[in-house]
Amino acid sequence: MRSWNRKLCVVGAMIAAAVSFGAAGQAVMDLADGVVRKVDKDARKITIRHGEIRHLDMPPMTMVFQVKDPAMLEQVQPGEKVQFRVEKSGGAMVLTEIRPVR
Numbered sequence: 001m002r003s004w005n006r007k008l009c010v011v012g013a014m015i016a017a018a019v020s021f022g023a024a025g026q027a028v029m030d031l032a033d034g035v036v037r038k039v040d041k042d043a044r045k046i047t048i049r050h051g052e053i054r055h056l057d058m059p060p061m062t063m064v065f066q067v068k069d070p071a072m073l074e075q076v077q078p079g080e081k082v083q084f085r086v087e088k089s090g091g092a093m094v095l096t097e098i099r100p101v102r
Ligand SMILES: [Cu+2]
Pocket: 050, 058, 059, 060, 061, 062, 063
């Protein structure tokens, strides 16, 4: 029981650190929130209606993202709430990470 509590404590401290990091605006690659509108496996693109993405200076909108790894196309479905990470790569917005919020 004791070591279990200690593990929980470490996880809690890590989450607290991550949250305060984000709140200070220092985290460049913040996770963004959105809802998947469309998954295009042929074009390797996901359409997401997303909230504000501060590090990219983007207001909420619906837009199309390329995916870094085609396996990401299997991880989400239209209508799902997701959290995702996006980076600018040669003028294109590329999803580097995406996961459903359940
Ligand atoms: Cu956008």
